[in-house]
Amino acid sequence: MKKILLALTAVAAMTGSASAADLASRPYVKAPMPAPVANWTGFYIFGGGGGGLSNADQSVVDTVSGTPLTITQRQGGSGWFGTVGAGYDWQFSGTWVAGVFADGQFGSIRATIQDPFNGITGNQKLETSWAAGVRLGWLAAPNVLTYVNGGYSGAHFGQTNFTDLAGVPVGAHLNSYNRNGWFIGGGVENSLNFFGISSPGWFMKTEYRSAFYSAKTQDELFDVSNVPVGNSIRANSWNQTISTSLVYRFNWTGPVVAKY
Known part of the structure; x- marks a missing residue:
């Protein structure tokens, strides 16, 4: 009987040692880290370019x-521009973003100006403009913002030099001038990580904008004397642009995670 008890005790001791050894050999597994949390609140700057009509x-x-000597008619043109700007966004209610911004544009977007009575034509060129406005967006994904915007704008139009229908200068022009107006638009902004590029803080946005500037009446002037030719031209300006810009967001410093 004593031999049987001793044998059972020995078996139990060996089994316990083997189980303890198995437990000690299991690898340590860290608890899963939470997913990064995107935060759109903060300042940003941007620069880019595009084309317009x-x-x-x-x-x-x-x-x-x-x-009036003629009925109102619409003339068109096209061109390119560059843009730089800055803004601030607030993220609220989880997936909504509101913000304010200001930007400036420079380039050459032209529209044809004509006087059929004198047989002359020229280009009204939008050289520089600026805009200040607000935008409201919705997050289609944590790092993808779709938005609409609108606000106030000002523009500088360069001197219009007239030629005849054969393209020969006629020695007449319209002076350069400034006009104010308003704009509406919209676009999409996304982090470059969306394309598989690891670049915290860097984003890309593509935006459409439509800007309207009030009409101005200008005398046609001789180049040398600045004396009126005899007719004036009254014209407004409507500009549609599409731009792509590189954006840097100062607040995009990475996710906040719990430590284990």
């Missing part, structure tokens, strides 16, 4: 009497 609703007016 310009349209001018215009009519010819008698300089002395102010009587």
Whole structure:
């Protein structure tokens, strides 16, 4: 009987040692880390460029009497531009983002200006403009923002030099001038990680914008004397642009995670 008890005790001791050895050999597994949390609140800067279309609703007016000599007609053109700007966004209610921004554009977007009575034509060129506005967006994904925007804008139009229909300068022009207006638009902004590029803080945005500037009446002037030719041109400006910009967001410093 004593021999049987001793044998059972020995078996139990060996079994316990083997189980303890098995437990000690299991690898340590860390608890899973939480997914990164995107935060769109903060300042950003951007720069880029694009192309645009310009349209001018215009009519010819008698300089002395102010009587319209033609019905209003629309002339168009196109060109390119560069842009730089800055802004601030607030993320709220989880997937909504609101912000304010300001930017400037420089380039050459042209629209045709014509006086059929004098047989002359020229280009009204949008050289520089600026905009200040607000935007409201919705996060289609944690790192993809779709948005609409709108606000106030100002523009500088360069001097329009006239030629005849054969393209020969006629020695007449319209002076350069400034006009104010408003704009609306929208676009998509996403982190470059969306394309598999590891670049914290760097984003890309593509935006459409439509800007409207009020009409101005200008005298056609001789180049040398600046004396009116006899007619004036009244024209407004409507510009549509598409741009792509590289954006850097200062707040995008990485996820906040718990430590284990």
